[in-house]
Amino acid sequence: MIKETAARAEPEKLRDAEADPLLQVLRVLNGGRRFLVCSHARPDGDAVGSMLALGMVLEQMGKTADLITADRVPVLYRRLPLAEKIRRAERVQGVYDAAILLECDSVERAGLEGLDDLFLINIDHHISGRPYAQLNWIDCSAASVGELVYRIAGAAGVELTAQMAACLYTTILTDTGNFTYGALSARTFALARALVLAGADPIGLAQDVYYSVPASKVMLLGAALNNLQREERMAWLWITLEDMARARAAEEDCEGIVNFALSIAGVEAAVFLRELPDGQVRLSLRSKGRVSVAAIAEKLGGGGHENAAGCTLAGPLERARQQILAELRAAVTHA
Numbered sequence: 094m095i096k097e098t099a100a101r102a103e104p105e106k107l108r109d110a111e112a113d114p115l116l117q118v119l120r121v122l123n124g125g126r127r128f129l130v131c132s133h134a135r136p137d138g139d140a141v142g143s144m145l146a147l148g149m150v151l152e153q154m155g156k157t158a159d160l161i162t163a164d165r166v167p168v169l170y171r172r173l174p175l176a177e178k179i180r181r182a183e184r185v186q187g188v189y190d191a192a193i194l195l196e197c198d199s200v201e202r203a204g205l206e207g208l209d210d211l212f213l214i215n216i217d218h219h220i221s222g223r224p225y226a227q228l229n230w231i232d233c234s235a236a237s238v239g240e241l242v243y244r245i246a247g248a249a250g251v252e253l254t255a256q257m258a259a260c261l262y263t264t265i266l267t268d269t270g271n272f273t274y275g276a277l278s279a280r281t282f283a284l285a286r287a288l289v290l291a292g293a294d295p296i297g298l299a300q301d302v303y304y305s306v307p308a309s310k311v312m313l314l315g316a317a318l319n320n321l322q323r324e325e326r327m328a329w330l331w332i333t334l335e336d337m338a339r340a341r342a343a344e345e346d347c348e349g350i351v352n353f354a355l356s357i358a359g360v361e362a363a364v365f366l367r368e369l370p371d372g373q374v375r376l377s378l379r380s381k382g383r384v385s386v387a388a389i390a391e392k393l394g395g396g397g398h399e400n401a402a403g404c405t406l407a408g409p410l411e412r413a414r415q416q417i418l419a420e421l422r423a424a425v426t427h428a
């Protein structure tokens with residue numbers, strides 16, 4: 094490739110190095126040799142895509158990067174370039190100059206043992222993001238944490254390869270629900286354009302995510318829709334352990350089911366409840382309009398974005414359902 098025509102992420106404007114978290118991150122990356130890149134347990138498209146892209150950025154910078162998650166990469170994202178580089182582990186071992194945690198609102202969220210002894214860099218775009226690390230960069234205006242990785246690439250001056258662009262495009266595609274929600278702005282589309290120009294294939298990537306769904310997921314959706322209930326501006330649906338077994342479903346098959354409840358006209362808040370093997374209940378909360386599900390999730394020990402959040406409640410399912418509906422009812426009434 095001719096150097097002059099190589100795609101690059103937009104370079105950042107002149108910035109105050111002391112105050113600027115991006116430049117602080119870059120300084121640590123420039124100063125080190127070996128890095129650990131992690132994201133949250135049960136990784137989603139943003140987690141996987143941004144980990145892979147950051148790994149590529151570091152490699153171009155002449156660094157070594159180990160990519161580790163607590164749970165395996167979901168089937169939908171295994172076709173991303175170099176997805177096989179992400180290793181599943183329960184604990185991290187080895188000597189690293191820093192561990193970069195992508196969209197984890199706490200060290201625990203990574204689900205990995207052994208992170209506490211490392212120099213931690215926390216890069217997040219969630220409203221529930223907390224400055225728990227030695228270095229924190231939390232920007233809620235980013236549509237995906239991949240957008241922040243793109244800015245690292247720009248600041249580092251590395252070449253925006255087609256593989257990197259594909260991973261970053263997927264982070265935006267999935268975190269905005271196919272460009273329909275989240276921190277979506279003209280800037281998001283400008284970024285998507287830059288990534289397509291750099292070689293991301295928007296049709297192919299959308300087909301990998303939205304039209305390559307395992308049959309088990311569609312079966313599970315059927316069971317969930319069978320349990321769909323509505324009360325004025327709220328809708329909810331749930332899955333029992335028995336539903337999971339009958340559909341031969343994996344945990345990742347639950348992703349996105351809540352959106353079907355939210356898609357109903359006139360519904361402003363939706364929740365998907367899932368019975369966990371340990372008896373607890375996992376909740377995915379979504380809203381459109383003014384209802385903040387982040388506030389509700391945080392109150393119940395979880396976190397997330399204004400319109401997309403989650404938390405885990407004590408079981409049984411019926412009790413968790415009553416609890417969340419009471420919270421949602423209050424929030425919808427006051428919104």
Ligand SMILES: [Mn+2]
Pocket residue numbers: 139140196218236237238268
């Ligand atoms: Mn994200």
